[in-house]
Amino acid sequence: MNNYKDRVVVVTGAGSGMGRAMVDEFTSRQAYVAVLDINLKAAEETISLLKNPELAFAYRVDVTNPESVKEAVDAVVRKWGRIDLLCNNAGILDGHATAHEVSVEEWNKVIAVNLTGPFLMARAVIPQMLEQKKGAIINTSSTSGFSAAGGGTAYTASKHGVIGLTRQLTFEYGAKGIRVNTICPGATATPMAMADPVTANSPDMLAALEKFPARRWCQPSEIAKLAAFLGGDEADFVHGSEYVMDGGWLAAARDPF
Template sequence: MKLDGRIAIITGAGSGMGRAMAQEFVANGATVVAVDVRTDPVAETVKLLDDGRSVAQTADVSSRADVERVVTEAVERFGRVDILCNNAGVLDDYTPAHETTDELWNRVIGVNINGPFLFSRAALTPMLEQGKGVIINTASISSFVAGGGGAAYTSSKHAVLGLTKQLAFDYGKRGVRVNAICPGAIHTGMTGHLMTADGRNPHVDAAIAATPAGRWGKPEEIAHMALFLASDEADFIHGAAFTVDGGWLLP
């Protein structure tokens, strides 16, 4: 099993891509610390895992105290942290800059880039002591282009790639691999509001239909990439950004 015996922290694990990652990792031998700001959904994720070892943690990824508590308790309980998936994220509903409030800006930046930084900083301590670790950041196609979100979201996802590259540069020779996954249109609870009441949105449908895949992506397809990057098969991959977007960026 690719991740046999490894301990993984996955944020945003209460649903969508985070839940799919948790299921994929446990199916391949890992134990998961599932993290989400919502208590009931993340507890449901651990119930679905049904492995007898994985645990749920309620935490706000933008809170330093919450982040440090999660990492400290993971080390106390399991003795190590092998994998960190910084997956938690929020959208800004395509809000342009002149309509972006301080509250919206701070929330998006707090979750989407401060969260990965805080969790990475905290997890690096046990990883460097072990001499080995993997950090996987969930970025976006909005890390490369405009139009996939508003001012706050696009800025935050560009920043995630910068953080990924710098962490890879700083810590690769010390045994910690850092990479990013850049999803396109993935059908999750977070993107469900983009659909109309009858499940159709002509604007979204048209954009997705124009991609080579011609469909929404599935959370499991992001989880498959995360599994590969977390495994030893990806040992020579550092600081890379993998688009899993159905070909959205080809044009």
């Protein structure tokens, strides 16, 4: 099992759901973790729930804003002197709007958080990782990175884009010691999914849960364990891959929405 003692991990969207679970997983493996979220209170709450809160620090970041991103990454490097792993986890849903219904503002917002955000964060940490000659980045896409209908037009396009971003970063930086990979969760029991009327407890979702192979929601802690594998030395040969954790949803191709 990857031990993260003295490693420095940065998690975005760490005030909720999978990001919160990642902070728990990495600190339980002795990493120092920067708990970044646009909602500072939520980030602080994440830390208050930890067994070893002294390993974590909260910082407000808006991943869509280059200045905010630079400020947060600078703060991490000032505090701990390095960054070993960046988990680009922050993301938003899009209300399932179809292409002719989605407003340009909504499209831009979803692309800004889900795709430009991971790009800006990667762009800010890569110089530090190049200096270290080592580092890892995990981008969170979705089953919507492969198939339609998990969200609306903007969400699906953004999550397909995340996979392309991972592949291009791998091409550009893999030989320089930076491994980049994508996690593609399926339906996961987080506040995002549970607050969404189309996914949580809708008749379609309940019917799908009875049919697809795993027949249950994924837990955020399961995604966090996958991140802990991908970000550590046991995954040293894993570059540019998409790791799907969806209980067989894509394989069985029964997307109900």
